[in-house]
Amino acid sequence: xxxxxxxxxxxxxxxxxxxxxxxxxxxxxxxxxxxxxxxxxxxxxxxxxxxxxxxxxxxxxxxxxxxxxx
Numbered sequence: 001x002x003x004x005x006x007x008x009x010x011x012x013x014x015x016x017x018x019x020x021x022x023x024x025x026x027x028x029x030x031x032x033x034x035x036x037x038x039x040x041x042x043x044x045x046x047x048x049x050x051x052x053x054x055x056x057x058x059x060x061x062x063x064x065x066x067x068x069x070x
Contacts, residue, residue: 009040
Protein backbone atom coordinates (compact mmCIF):
# COMPACT_ATOMS: atom_id res chain seq x y z
CA UNK A 1 0.00 0.00 0.00
CA UNK A 2 2.79 2.42 0.87
CA UNK A 3 4.47 1.69 -2.44
CA UNK A 4 1.44 2.95 -4.33
CA UNK A 5 1.56 6.26 -2.47
CA UNK A 6 5.24 6.83 -3.18
CA UNK A 7 4.95 5.85 -6.83
CA UNK A 8 2.06 8.29 -7.18
CA UNK A 9 4.15 11.03 -5.55
CA UNK A 10 6.93 10.42 -8.07
CA UNK A 11 4.47 10.53 -10.95
CA UNK A 12 2.97 13.78 -9.70
CA UNK A 13 6.42 15.39 -9.48
CA UNK A 14 7.16 14.34 -13.05
CA UNK A 15 3.82 15.64 -14.36
CA UNK A 16 3.93 19.01 -12.63
CA UNK A 17 7.59 19.69 -13.39
CA UNK A 18 7.15 18.50 -16.98
CA UNK A 19 4.24 20.86 -17.51
CA UNK A 20 6.22 23.79 -16.12
CA UNK A 21 9.28 22.94 -18.20
CA UNK A 22 7.13 22.60 -21.31
CA UNK A 23 5.71 26.05 -20.66
CA UNK A 24 9.25 27.45 -20.44
CA UNK A 25 9.04 28.36 -16.74
CA UNK A 26 12.36 26.98 -15.55
CA UNK A 27 12.60 28.80 -12.20
CA UNK A 28 9.04 27.87 -11.24
CA UNK A 29 9.77 24.24 -12.23
CA UNK A 30 12.84 24.16 -9.96
CA UNK A 31 10.87 25.64 -7.07
CA UNK A 32 8.00 23.18 -7.51
CA UNK A 33 10.45 20.28 -7.85
CA UNK A 34 12.25 21.16 -4.60
CA UNK A 35 9.00 21.56 -2.68
CA UNK A 36 7.48 18.32 -3.97
CA UNK A 37 10.66 16.33 -3.29
CA UNK A 38 10.78 17.70 0.27
CA UNK A 39 7.12 16.69 0.70
CA UNK A 40 7.86 13.16 -0.56
CA UNK A 41 10.86 12.80 1.78
CA UNK A 42 8.77 13.95 4.75
CA UNK A 43 6.11 11.38 3.84
CA UNK A 44 8.79 8.67 3.74
CA UNK A 45 10.02 9.67 7.19
CA UNK A 46 6.50 9.64 8.63
CA UNK A 47 5.75 6.26 7.05
CA UNK A 48 9.02 4.83 8.36
CA UNK A 49 8.24 6.02 11.88
CA UNK A 50 4.65 4.78 11.84
CA UNK A 51 5.35 1.47 10.13
CA UNK A 52 6.79 -0.46 13.09
CA UNK A 53 3.97 0.70 15.37
CA UNK A 54 1.35 -0.49 12.91
CA UNK A 55 2.99 -3.88 12.39
CA UNK A 56 3.59 -4.48 16.09
CA UNK A 57 -0.03 -3.57 16.91
CA UNK A 58 -1.23 -6.15 14.39
CA UNK A 59 1.05 -8.78 15.92
CA UNK A 60 -0.65 -8.54 19.34
CA UNK A 61 -3.66 -10.92 19.29
CA UNK A 62 -5.87 -8.79 21.55
CA UNK A 63 -5.45 -5.72 19.39
CA UNK A 64 -5.63 -7.49 16.05
CA UNK A 65 -8.74 -9.36 17.22
CA UNK A 66 -10.38 -6.08 18.19
CA UNK A 67 -9.47 -4.59 14.81
CA UNK A 68 -10.92 -7.60 12.98
CA UNK A 69 -14.19 -7.36 14.89
CA UNK A 70 -14.76 -3.71 13.95
